[in-house]
Structures are given as C-alpha cells and as structure tokens.
Amino acid sequence: MADQTPRNGTTLLRISLAIFAIGLVAIVAIFAVPAISGDDPPLWLYLTAMIFSPLGFVLAIVFALLSGRRAR
Template identity: 60%
Template sequence: MTNSPQPPARRSSDRLLQVAVALFGIGILAVVAIFVTPIISDTEPGLWLYLLAMLAPVGFLLAIVFALWSGRRAR
C-alpha cells in the first residue's frame, strides 16, 4: 500500500463561510428577481421571493460571525 498525502481536513469555520456566502448569494438573486419580475411579466413577485430575499442579511451576519470567530487576537 502506498501512503498518498491526504488533503487537510476542513475546519468547521470554513463550512460556516460557505453557508454564509451561499445564503447571501441566494438572497441577492432573490432581490434581483423581485425587481426583474414586474419588468418581464406584468405580475407582482410572489411571497416566496420576498422570503428568499431575507436570506441576504442572514448570510451577511453569518459572514460577520465567521470573520470575528476566525480572527486572530493581536498581542
């Protein structure tokens, strides 16, 4: 058997950043869809788009938590 180098294990904080970016991205896409929907069709955006748009600030807050949690304290 050969010992192949294994990739370093991901820290849980890296997962938090990925979740934060995904939630923020989904929220921003929903905000864009809210503005584009009345232009493309003559209807109002659905409630589900407004609920998805609320993910943008949640993702932003999680990114701030990640930054504060992963930061190093200066000595």
C-alpha cells in the first residue's frame, strides 16, 4: 500500500510561494516599466511589491515552523 501524506500541509507552502512570486514579478515590473516606456511605475505596482513579497516570505517561514518536528 502506498504511503499517502496529507496534502493540507503543502497548501500553505504553495500559497506562500505564489504570493512571493507575485511580489517578485512586481519588483521586476518596477524596473521594467521605466526601461520600456520611460514613464514612472504606477503606485499599485509599488504597493504590490511591498505587500506580497514580505507576506509570502513570512508565510513560508510559518509553514517551515509548523511542519518542523520536535526533538524528543
């Protein structure tokens, strides 16, 4: 019989990685917008980068702490 691990624990990791990736894309876009169009990046791009990158990072740390095993 195959060992099936619960998938509920990896859901938090997948969500945190997706949020962090959105933040990184926003950071890249902040540098790409002036290079491509010559205009300043919009405010929502800065806010997305400021909120999503740290939030995804913190959620990944929370996942690591919750999934860790205690030493006996």
